[in-house]
Amino acid sequence: MTEYLLNIATKGNKDYGDEEVRGRVGYISGIVGLVINLILSISKLIIGLAISSIAVMADAFNNLSDAASSIMTIVGFKLSNSPPDEKHPYGHGRVEYITAFIISFMVIMVGFQFIKSSLDRIINPKAVIFQWIPFTFLILSMISKVWLSIFNRKLSEKIDSSALKAVSIDSLWDVVTTFIVASSLLSSFVTDYPIDGYIGIFVSALILYSGFSLIKENISQLIGEAPExxxxxxxxxxxxxxxxxxxxxxxxxxxxxxxxxxxxxxxxxxxxxxxxxxxxxxxxxxxxxxxxxxxxxxxxxxxxxxxxxxxxxxxxxxxxxxxxxxxxxxxxxxxxxxxxxxxxxxxxxxxxxxxxxxxxxxxxxxxxxxxxxxxxxxxxxxxxxxxx
The missing domain is CATH 3.30.70.1350 (Cation efflux protein, cytoplasmic domain)
Known part of the structure; x- marks a missing residue:
């Protein structure tokens, strides 16, 4: 599937050092990510409201931030491929690092927001209703995110892109967070105690860790790293x-x-x-x-x-x-x-x-x-x- 989408995006051109080809690879990553994350976000929000799960709703808004990140990826590649001008004689390539930096901040904002929501759920607990259809959808969501992570990792390796690497890592953390959310639903079989808020805190902590790790990496690139x-x-x-x-x-x-x-x-x-x-x-x-x-x-x-x-x-x-x-x-x-x-x-x-x-x-x-x-x-x- 990855090679098929790449062939469509690049029109069969495998010269990944070419700026136009790099841009096309970035666009296909953004478009695929936008479509998948919007579908997941809307579906999880509906499911979270239906079964009264703050953890599922947190995961839904995490996917919504990923959709916004996909838009940033498209815009970032468009700007980074802009030709040199009088004020920027060496081009706009570092815009891609800034894009990855902004994506990292968006991830952190989502993490803090749902720490707040999870604390509120701990203070005001509410029983989670387990249903097989929502649970099955979460499993399918994990599978799609695993594929999206591998997809973006392969693209990042082909064009040496820190922005796509950030998207790949973020998608991998999404798999972990969704797994924990699914586990919280299963816990309703074991105990009546509402652990949903605590699971939400843990998910938020993972989201924050991912965001701060990405910021650290991209700050280093913006400041200027020693050559390999x-x-x-x-x-x-x-x-x-x-x-x-x-x-x-x-x-x-x-x-x-x-x-x-x-x-x-x-x-x-x-x-x-x-x-x-x-x-x-x-x-x-x-x-x-x-x-x-x-x-x-x-x-x-x-x-x-x-x-x-x-x-x-x-x-x-x-x-x-x-x-x-x-x-x-x-x-x-x-x-x-x-x-x-x-x-x-x-x-x-x-x-x-x-x-x-x-x-x-x-x-x-x-x-x-x-x-x-x-x-x-x-x-x-x-x-x-x-x-x-």
């Missing part, structure tokens, strides 16, 4: 793979919303290389790495005066030798240094644990590796750290 380590390593290693790049530093990654990342990095190059040559290399790196990781990359060139073009060729050969070893998973912080006429290379090597032999020796591996790269240029010292 994998992305940092991929950008760094990618830039280092180009000819005449001796080292990199000062990588800064800016997030302007899902799939809207701008990165800047300084690269060290030989002082005597032709400016046109290095300019073409940098342009190629910006385009290829940007396209590969779906970001906009800006590279600043730092000429290193004590490094000649010939030395740069040797350094490139050393990098190539390191990449040839299939045990080496990642090269980090590769840097060529010259101090007091002494030349040396610093770098961290991350090894692939699954490719190591049982009798693997880190010291022996390091010794053999340095011997291999010293055969390229023995005038360079090597400060290599091995991590697994």
């Amino acid at each position: 380590e994998d992305l940092v390593n991929c950008i760094t290693e990618g830039v280092l793979s180009y000819d005449y790049v001796l080292g990199v530093h000062d990588l800064i990654v800016h997030n302007y919303g899902p799939k809207k990342i701008i990165a800047t990095i300084d690269v060290e190059v030989p002082y005597d290389i032709d400016i046109v040559t290095i300019h073409n290399i940098v342009d190629k790196a910006e385009d290829e790495i940007g396209e590969k990781y779906n970001l906009y990359l800006v590279i600043h060139i730092d000429p290193i005066k004590k490094i000649s073009k010939d030395m740069a060729k040797n350094i490139n050969s050393i990098k190539d030798e390191l990449r040839k070893d299939n045990v080496i998973k990642c090269i980090k912080d590769f840097k060529f240094m010259v101090e007091d006429s002494e030349k040396y290379i610093n770098c961290d090597l991350i090894l692939d644990y699954e490719k190591l032999d049982k009798d693997f020796s880190k010291s022996k591996f390091k010794e053999e590796l340095i011997a291999r790269i010293k055969s390229i240029d023995s005038s360079i010292g090597y400060n290599i750290t091995i991590d697994i």
Whole structure:
């Protein structure tokens, strides 16, 4: 069903990095959620009034807030896909985070409202009337919410959306709350004591927990989180793979919303290389790495005066030798240094644990590796750290 709805929404386009496709995925999530939650809300409200259950009515208004959240999802994706303008040159992608933030507040408001209603029911207790038809409907409601949670989780993973992740988590909590409400109806078989208000308090507490958890996550994104380590390593290693790049530093990654990342990095190059040559290399790196990781990359060139073009060729050969070893998973912080006429290379090597032999020796591996790269240029010292 998920793939069927996705195909309808995206018209078969699977490029989830494309802004228009992301928007369509957000719209289908909002529309499906709106329809399901309106049906559940109206039905539960009627049932709650019919059997005098404050817990069922609390669940009904919880679903009504979910319907409002679905509307916010649609509006949020519409605004976040608005093109850049004079005041917002990097687009409106962070609107999606704000949407998730508003959804979280709406969830919290519902939680507080029904703590109040549940306390009132505890003070003024009223017997709950058990009926099989309302109980069966609550079971069907849980099944629909499980599906809705899985549906939105899959969509959030496809387009990397915090808003849809919030909707998915909220739907999962709805399953828990409805289960507790259904249990309160069953309790009428066991005891005549009206526990409905206490169940309502518990349901409200779960709703509040969900809302505050979502707010915490989205505040972090709005303030600005550190980039993922994998992305940092991929950008760094990618830039280092180009000819005449001796080292990199000062990588800064800016997030302007899902799939809207701008990165800047300084690269060290030989002082005597032709400016046109290095300019073409940098342009190629910006385009290829940007396209590969779906970001906009800006590279600043730092000429290193004590490094000649010939030395740069040797350094490139050393990098190539390191990449040839299939045990080496990642090269980090590769840097060529010259101090007091002494030349040396610093770098961290991350090894692939699954490719190591049982009798693997880190010291022996390091010794053999340095011997291999010293055969390229023995005038360079090597400060290599091995991590697994």
